[in-house]
Amino acid sequence: MVGSRRSDSWSVSAWDSPAGEGFVGCSPHRRIRSVISMTADTNSQFARAVEERRGLSHVTVPHIVGGLEYFEGPLLQREDPSHPNVIVSACHEAPAELVGRAVAESREAQRLWRQVPLRERIERVASAIPFAEAHVEDWAVRVALEIGKPYAAAHAEAAEVVEILRSYVAYAAAPGAFEDDRTADPSGVASDSVLKPYGVFGVITPFNYPIVQAAGPAIAALLAGNGVVVKTSHHGPWSGHAVAELCGGMDLPAGLVAVIHGADDPGRALVASGIDGVSFTGSVAVGRAILRSFQEGPYPRPVIAEMGGKNPVIVTDSADLEQAADGIIFSAFDLGGQKCSALSRVLVTPGVRDRLVELLEERVRVLVMGDPVDDGVFAGPVVTRAAAAHHASLVESARAEGFRVAESLTKGDGYFVPSVVVSGVPSSHDLATIEHFVPFLTVSEVADLDSALTVANATDMGLTAGIYTGDRDEARAFLDRVEAGCVNVNVPGHATTGWWPGPQTFGGWKGSGSTGKHTLGKWYFQLFTRQQARKIPRELEDLLVS
Numbered sequence: 065m066v067g068s069r070r071s072d073s074w075s076v077s078a079w080d081s082p083a084g085e086g087f088v089g090c091s092p093h094r095r096i097r098s099v100i101s102m103t104a105d106t107n108s109q110f111a112r113a114v115e116e117r118r119g120l121s122h123v124t125v126p127h128i129v130g131g132l133e134y135f136e137g138p139l140l141q142r143e144d145p146s147h148p149n150v151i152v153s154a155c156h157e158a159p160a161e162l163v164g165r166a167v168a169e170s171r172e173a174q175r176l177w178r179q180v181p182l183r184e185r186i187e188r189v190a191s192a193i194p195f196a197e198a199h200v201e202d203w204a205v206r207v208a209l210e211i212g213k214p215y216a217a218a219h220a221e222a223a224e225v226v227e228i229l230r231s232y233v234a235y236a237a238a239p240g241a242f243e244d245d246r247t248a249d250p251s252g253v254a255s256d257s258v259l260k261p262y263g264v265f266g267v268i269t270p271f272n273y274p275i276v277q278a279a280g281p282a283i284a285a286l287l288a289g290n291g292v293v294v295k296t297s298h299h300g301p302w303s304g305h306a307v308a309e310l311c312g313g314m315d316l317p318a319g320l321v322a323v324i325h326g327a328d329d330p331g332r333a334l335v336a337s338g339i340d341g342v343s344f345t346g347s348v349a350v351g352r353a354i355l356r357s358f359q360e361g362p363y364p365r366p367v368i369a370e371m372g373g374k375n376p377v378i379v380t381d382s383a384d385l386e387q388a389a390d391g392i393i394f395s396a397f398d399l400g401g402q403k404c405s406a407l408s409r410v411l412v413t414p415g416v417r418d419r420l421v422e423l424l425e426e427r428v429r430v431l432v433m434g435d436p437v438d439d440g441v442f443a444g445p446v447v448t449r450a451a452a453a454h455h456a457s458l459v460e461s462a463r464a465e466g467f468r469v470a471e472s473l474t475k476g477d478g479y480f481v482p483s484v485v486v487s488g489v490p491s492s493h494d495l496a497t498i499e500h501f502v503p504f505l506t507v508s509e510v511a512d513l514d515s516a517l518t519v520a521n522a523t524d525m526g527l528t529a530g531i532y533t534g535d536r537d538e539a540r541a542f543l544d545r546v547e548a549g550c551v552n553v554n555v556p557g558h559a560t561t562g563w564w565p566g567p568q569t570f571g572g573w574k575g576s577g578s579t580g581k582h583t584l585g586k587w588y589f590q591l592f593t594r595q596q597a598r599k600i601p602r603e604l605e606d607l608l609v610s
Contacts, residue, residue, distance in 0.1 A: 110215040111437035113205050117152070118144065124154040125305040127325060129162060130169035131318035136162050137326065140298050145212045145445040146435045146478040152209040155301035155325035160333040163293075166322035167337045170264045170291035173320035178261050178289045181609075182242060188314045189286055190233045195313045196226045203275055203306050210300040211271060212444030212478070214436040217399060224565065225279045225310070228584070231565040232280075235586040236287040244595070254605035259593035261289030262366065263340035268331050268354075270345045271447050272402045274300030278307040280583060281343035281368070281592075282321065286311070288592035290341075293322045295334050299447050301325045341366040341592065345404075348372050348499075348525065348575045355578060368591050369578035370571060372404050372499045373527025376520040377559040378542065380513055381415035382534035384554070389423035391532065391552075391559035392505070397431065397472070397483040398561065400443045401503035402451075405528045405550065405570075407560040409496050410507040411516040417509050421487045424507065425470035428485045433503070434475035442472075445479035446502055455481040455502040462486045462495060472503075491519045499525070513538050521547040526573035528552070528560040549573045549582065 122141075126133035137156035144150040158166075177185070203222035207213050213221070235241060244257035265285045269277045274297050282292045292311075296304025308323040324330050335342060335354055342358065344351050344367060351369040358365045377395070379388045395407035412420050436444040446452050459482075462469050467489050471482035483503040489496045491508035510516040513533075520529055530552035531542045539553050549572040552558055563570040563584065571582030581587045598608060 107215060107437075107439065110201075110204070110208070110218075113201070114208050114437045117205055117209060118147070118150055122151045122153055123302050124156075125301050125325060127156065127158055127162060127166075128308045128321070128323045129166040129319070130322070134162060140301075140326065142210055142299060142301060144209055144478070145447060146476065146480075148449070148478060153206075153300075153302035155296070155298060157298075157326035158295075158324040158330040158333070160329070163295075163324055163330055163333040164337050166293045166324055167264055167266075167334070167339050169319035170293055170322050173317035174261070174264055174289075174291035176317045177286075177291065177320050180289075182236070182289075185287060185289065186233055186237050188316065189283060190229070191315065192310050192313050193226065193229050193233075196222075196229055196310060199306070199309070200226065203303065206303045206306070207275065207300070208436050208444075210303050211274065211447065212436055213399065214441055214444060218436070221273055221276050224276045225306075227565040228276065228280050228283060231584065232283050232287055232589055236589055238586070241586070241589075242593070249599065252602065253599045254602050254608060255597070255599045256608050257595060257597045259288070259590060260596050262592065262594055264291040264293060265592060266334045266337075266339045266342040267292060267294045268334065268342065268344045268346065269295065269297050269304055270404075271297040271299035272399060272404075273345075274303035275306045277345045278304045278323075279310055282307050282311065284589040285343070285592045286314070286316070286321070287589050290592055291320045293324065293334060293339065295331050296323065296325050298325065298327045339365075341368070343368040343592075345370045346372075351578065352575070366591070366594075367578055370404065370583065371525070371527075371576050371578075372501070373406075373525045373548075373572060373576050374409065374497060374499050374523050375405060375407050375528040375530075375548070375560045376409045376411055376516075377407055377530040377532065378510075378513065378516040378520060379410060379412040379416060379420055380516075380531070380533045380535065380538055381413050382538065383416065383532035384534065385416055385420050385423055385532075387554065387556060388532035388559070389420065389427055391530070391555060391557055392424060393427045393431070394557055395530070395559040395561040396505040397428070397443055397503045400433065400446050400481070401483070401505075402447060402501055403561065404572075404576075405561045405563065406501075407528075407530070408500065408505060409491075410505065411491060411510045411519055412507060413512060413516070414509055417507075421468070421485075421507055424485045424487075424505075428470050428472050428483050431472035431483050432475055433472055433480045433483060435478065438475065441475070443483070443503070446481055447479070449479060451502060452479045452481050454500070455484075455504060458495065458500060458502065458504050459484055459486075462489070467495075497523065513541060517542065517545050521545070524575040527576035528572075530555065530559040532559070547573055549577060
């Protein structure tokens with residue numbers, strides 16, 4: 065089916081959408097989470113909204129290209145991972161021709177957008193803040209249905225979009241945000257050095273944060289003067305489609321923002337389209353493949369890649385073990401371990417190993433993994449049947465090798481897997497060194513802090529890391545030596561997670577990130593620009609308008 069009506073608002077409402085045919089870092093700051101934590105009333109309202117949506121015909125989201133809706137390509141259905149017999153959304157796998165058209169339409173519109181004065185660009189992007197605020201609860205329902213997030217996590221993802229909008233607008237509006245400070249030119253000419261857009265950026269998003277990982281890069285790219293083509297995750301197309309709705313209220317040139325859906329093929333087509341740059345969030349393997357491909361051709365192009373992590377926490381003999389156990393359990397098993405920032409390996413010194421394992425096992429055994437609308441559920445399902453099977457194989461392997469295994473409870477027939485603590489694992493074992501992206505935590509003994517830091521850094525990844533210690537010198541050594549982009553020291557409730565726009569930035573070192581700069585910070589939008597130094601005779605100085 066070819067493109068039909070022009071979509072003025074690009075809005076697919078949670079409640080009155082037409083019935084469909086069937087369906088590449090992160091965690092909110094604990095302070096924010098506590099503000100939006102569930103009360104009995106909010107949980108009840110959320111549960112009613114989710115159950116009501118489950119009872120309605122599912123939404124089929126369109127591709128948005130050139131301001132028009134398209135339903136081209138094979139149909140993909142997304143089941144509710146909490147109830148796999150229920151289809152909650154659908155999309156079509158975008159053909160390569162449509163992906164190319166999206167890039168071309170965005171490039172044409174970007175010629176107009178780059179001429180819009182910076183102040184006006186900022187105002188237009190900021191105009192979407194009220195829309196985002198009004199749709200937080202709607203978006204939370206989508207994330208709960210497609211990804212299986214309980215209310216606190218689902219609401220936090222939607223609320224983070226609002227905070228990103230506010231933060232990025234403020235950063236872009238700061239004096240000199242798009243200009244380098246220079247001294248007067250001794251030759252007498254007028255000169256400056258400014259940041260200019262590249263053209264059109266692709267945004268390839270993961271399933272675990274389908275709204276915020278689409279919206280964040282898109283907002284930054286737009287502020288910088290670029291066009292945007294978003295490729296959503298086929299596990300969360302309805303959630304990812306929220307970025308089209310968000311941008312639809314910004315008074316942008318038609319076609320500047322395109323949203324396409326599908327599994328891997330549309331992403332490959334986007335990378336191969338000749339696009340000017342890509343923002344990618346996903347695995348190290350895919351991110352590095354994109355980086356290699358973007359070094360080929362007539363010239364290198366930018367890849368802003370946020371990739372995975374094998375994130376450690378160190379617990380030393382001087383640590384508050386109750387605090388450490390609380391932080392470890394949350395950071396390892398929130399969102400079922402399906403976060404790039406999730407804790408997956410504990411490195412503990414001998415004097416407290418046994419007691420820490422006891423505390424972790426006590427805590428994990430009372431966790432409940434189940435339907436996100438049920439009371440008392442800590443985390444929901446994993447994303448697919450394949451992820452559940454992978455988790456089962458890891459647990460089977462751990463038992464076969466004689467490691468000590470403690471599991472949480474599960475409730476329901478969805479893709480629910482227990483959160484697992486596996487202790488006695490050598491720090492060099494595959495179970496402790498490979499990123500698994502499921503709720504699977506290993507505990508390894510190390511001789512001392514020096515050994516722990518050596519093990520923690522002995523990986524090609526470096527996203528998040530944490531330590532629990534009662535010794536200031538140990539904390540200082542950790543901060544000096546650990547190789548990770550985001551680090552926590554004795555943070556209550558968060559061993560390796562907990563990053564929020566405003567208070568924190570987020571990004572990785574080594575194989576976990578490609579730029580050395582973070583999202584959620586004032587230098588992020590600059591990654592979507594290239595610098596230009598300009599000299600001009602004094603009598604033409606008025607032409608130096610960025």
